[in-house]
Amino acid sequence: MDLQLDNVSHRYDDVEVLRSINLVIPAGKIVCIIGPSGCGKSTLLRLIGGLELPTEGRILQIGEPPAESLNPLTYVFQDFALLPWRSVEGNISLVLEDHGIRGSHVETIISDVLARTNLTDFRKALPKQLSGGMKQRVAISRALAVKPAVMLMDEPLSALDSQTRELLMDDLIDLWTREPFTSVYVTHNLSEAVRLGHSIVVLSRRPGCIREIVDIPVPLAERKIGDIELEQKQKYLWELMRDEAAAADQELLDA
Amino acid sequence: MPDSEKPDLQMQVAFRGGGFAPQSKRWIGLIVFVVLIALIEIGARLGFISNLTLPRPSDVFYTFVELWNTGLLWKHLLPSLSRLAVGATIGASLGIAVGVMIGLFSYVRAGLVPIVAAIFPIPKIALLPLFVIWFGIEEQSKYALIAFGTFTPTVVATYGAVDNVDRSLIRMGQSFSLSWFSIVTKIVLPGSMPGILSGLRVSLAIAIILLVAAEMLGAEYGVGAYILEAGSLYDLERLFVGVAILSILGVILSSVITFFETRVLDWRV
Numbered sequence: 179m180d181l182q183l184d185n186v187s188h189r190y191d192d193v194e195v196l197r198s199i200n201l202v203i204p205a206g207k208i209v210c211i212i213g214p215s216g217c218g219k220s221t222l223l224r225l226i227g228g229l230e231l232p233t234e235g236r237i238l239q240i241g242e243p244p245a246e247s248l249n250p251l252t253y254v255f256q257d258f259a260l261l262p263w264r265s266v267e268g269n270i271s272l273v274l275e276d277h278g279i280r281g282s283h284v285e286t287i288i289s290d291v292l293a294r295t296n297l298t299d300f301r302k303a304l305p306k307q308l309s310g311g312m313k314q315r316v317a318i319s320r321a322l323a324v325k326p327a328v329m330l331m332d333e334p335l336s337a338l339d340s341q342t343r344e345l346l347m348d349d350l351i352d353l354w355t356r357e358p359f360t361s362v363y364v365t366h367n368l369s370e371a372v373r374l375g376h377s378i379v380v381l382s383r384r385p386g387c388i389r390e391i392v393d394i395p396v397p398l399a400e401r402k403i404g405d406i407e408l409e410q411k412q413k414y415l416w417e418l419m420r421d422e423a424a425a426a427d428q429e430l431l432d433a
Numbered sequence: 434m435p436d437s438e439k440p441d442l443q444m445q446v447a448f449r450g451g452g453f454a455p456q457s458k459r460w461i462g463l464i465v466f467v468v469l470i471a472l473i474e475i476g477a478r479l480g481f482i483s484n485l486t487l488p489r490p491s492d493v494f495y496t497f498v499e500l501w502n503t504g505l506l507w508k509h510l511l512p513s514l515s516r517l518a519v520g521a522t523i524g525a526s527l528g529i530a531v532g533v534m535i536g537l538f539s540y541v542r543a544g545l546v547p548i549v550a551a552i553f554p555i556p557k558i559a560l561l562p563l564f565v566i567w568f569g570i571e572e573q574s575k576y577a578l579i580a581f582g583t584f585t586p587t588v589v590a591t592y593g594a595v596d597n598v599d600r601s602l603i604r605m606g607q608s609f610s611l612s613w614f615s616i617v618t619k620i621v622l623p624g625s626m627p628g629i630l631s632g633l634r635v636s637l638a639i640a641i642i643l644l645v646a647a648e649m650l651g652a653e654y655g656v657g658a659y660i661l662e663a664g665s666l667y668d669l670e671r672l673f674v675g676v677a678i679l680s681i682l683g684v685i686l687s688s689v690i691t692f693f694e695t696r697v698l699d700w701r702v
Contacts, residue, residue: 229608249610259605263623263700272619273609306702324609 179241179250179327179360180205181226186235187385188221194385195221199235201379201388203328206358208398210371213381214419214426219364220332222386226362227251227330243327248277252326256333258313260305260320266292267301270320277324291319294353311342315349322353329361335370344403347373355399368415372408373401380415383422383429390418488669493677496670510678513644513656516572517682520579521640528584528636529629532591536625537617542592549588557582558646565650575647582643583636590632594625627701630694637686641679656682 181203188196195218203209203226211219224230226237228251243250260269270288279287292298295315305313314334321329335343347370353359365371371378378392394411401408470490476482477489500506534541535549561578568574598621606616648657656678663671 227608229604251608253605253608255601255605257601259601261602261620261623262702263698273611275619276609276611276615304700306700 179239179243181328181360181362182238182240183226184236184238186222186225186232186237188218188225188230188232188234189385196225196232197385197387199386199388203360203362205241205327205360207376208354208359208361208363208374210363210365210375210378211381212365212368212371212378212415212419213386214383214423215366216426216429217381217383217422218386219366219381222381223253223330223332223362223364226328227253229253244325247325247327248279249273249324250327252321252324252329254314254317254321254329254331254334256336258305258310258317258337260313260316262305265302265304266297266308266316269305269316270323273320273324287323291322294322294356295319295349309342310338311346314338314346318350318353327360329359331361331363333365334363336365336367343367343370350374351398351401368412368419371415372412374398378411378415380418383426484669488673492670493673497674497677500671500674509654509656509659512652512654513648516575516579516647516655517640517644519572520576520644521583521637523576524580524583524640525587525633525636527580528587529591531584532588532629533595533617533622533625535588535592536595537621545588546592549585553585553589557643561647561650570651575644575652578647579640579643583640586636586639587629587632590635591625591629594628594632595621597628598624627694627698630690630698634687634690637690638683641683641686645679 183199183201183203186196186199187194199222201209211222213219221230225232228237239250261272264272267288270291271284274284274287288301289298292301295318297312297315297319300308300312300316305316308316314337318334335346338346351374354361363371363374372394375394376398378394380389380392381387382389392411392415394408396405396407473482473487474490477484477487497506500509531545535545536542557578560581561574564574564577564581568577602620602624603616606620611619644655645657645660648655649661652658656675660672660675663669663675
């Protein structure tokens with residue numbers, strides 16, 4: 179299933195947040211969205227997943243989502259959004275209960291997604307016992323449990339320290355290499371974008387519109403830290419954004 | 434230079450990071466209590482404190498033992514406990530239900546919050562005659578008074594607790610297409626439990642206050658009736674026995690809630 183954004187604009191009262199976004203998210207690819215702070219990238223992600231309605235324009239699903247997909251558009255949040263009163267497995271079963279999945283089938287799915295994210299030993303743990311990286315792994319396995327057609331990732335690694343971030347990036351690349359998934363990945367971190375993105379959408383500052391789409395043809399599994407080509411792409415992206423990031427930093431907030 | 438040849442002065446860096454971290458010291462509360470009672474006892478025996486000011490704690494204790502031995506204790510305590518249980522249960526459960534509704538529905542909020550704000554400050558005791566007319570002089574009017582008194586603080590605590598549920602968790606529920614009912618029962622209600630329980634702490638204390646008020650008017654048996662009778666006879670020993678029973682009741686209820694908090698809310702960081 180592909181996603182297509184057709185001339186999407188969005189405003190909150192008087193503030194224009196996004197302007198005429200046209201974008202195709204092809205199946206099996208990771209599309210990264212980067213931009214200076216406050217450019218509306220997280221808003222764009224909420225629009226894509228139907229958590230907010232765009233003021234103008236349409237968001238289209240092209241093609242049927244796979245039949246086994248319980249929740250085609252599934253988010254992974256920056257703050258993990260785990261229920262603190264449920265254990266790791268409880269957090270995963272939460273999203274299955276409403277889809278009428280019961281009994282041994284739930285067991286199979288939970289065991290499978292925990293194995294894929296190396297969490298099998300933490301099945302009974304409560305979120306408060308887990309480190310930030312582990313919490314995000316739980317959130318990722320919860321997302322995998324509903325077999326999403328598109329994973330909408332909202333700065334999933336931004337709340338983590340840089341070492342954990344490296345580890346989780348490797349995990350994500352492994353996951354994708356074993357079984358390619360479609361993803362929209364919002365981040366402000368350029369090195370994440372060049373490591374994980376098949377294409378990188380650069381948004382301008384508010385009102386956000388697409389400045390450029392940068393493709394990175396290097397296969398994900400071959401991207402290593404310190405790769406010259408990636409370094410150059412990252413440098414190029416930074417030059418694109420630098421002035422706007424500086425300007426965005428100077429802006430007074432409306433709130 | 435001569436300075437550089439002198440050995441450098443060595444001094445340990447002074448620790449200055451202590452305090453400002455409350456710890457639970459278990460027995461201190463009990464010790465303070467015992468010391469206070471002992472001081473009153475000594476003062477009363479030595480004559481610093483006259484019998485008209487405060488009764489001797491030992492006399493109060495003997496009166497309590499007597500009350501126990503004659504079997505009157507349970508005759509007074511059981512009706513009180515049942516009134517408290519029925520009234521507080523009705524008030525708290527209605528309060529939680531209405532509070533959750535206010536937390537969930539904008540129209541209910543707009544309609545009921547002003548009413549709750551209007552009835553919250555009314556001293557419920559003042560309405561006792563009204564309840565007697567509505568529900569009769571028997572048990573029902575006492576239940577109604579206690580229920581009404583527990584209802585308002587529970588409503589306020591509950592809708593505050595619902596408001597404080599982490600919005601990002603609700604957003605998460607929606608993003609996984611959970612049904613409205615699932616979001617309410619699996620996210621909103623468990624998320625508001627801490628606030629509801631701490632509200633119940635206040636509500637139950639109010640329920641005890643109102644229990645006595647209700648029993649002072651037209652009850653043959655009950656801790657309130659016992660206190661009223663002792664007061665009108667100026668029998669300070671019995672008055673203090675009654676007051677002590679209420680205090681103990683309050684402490685027990687509060688520790689029951691603490692027990693629930695530690696058991697049910699062990700997920701809190």
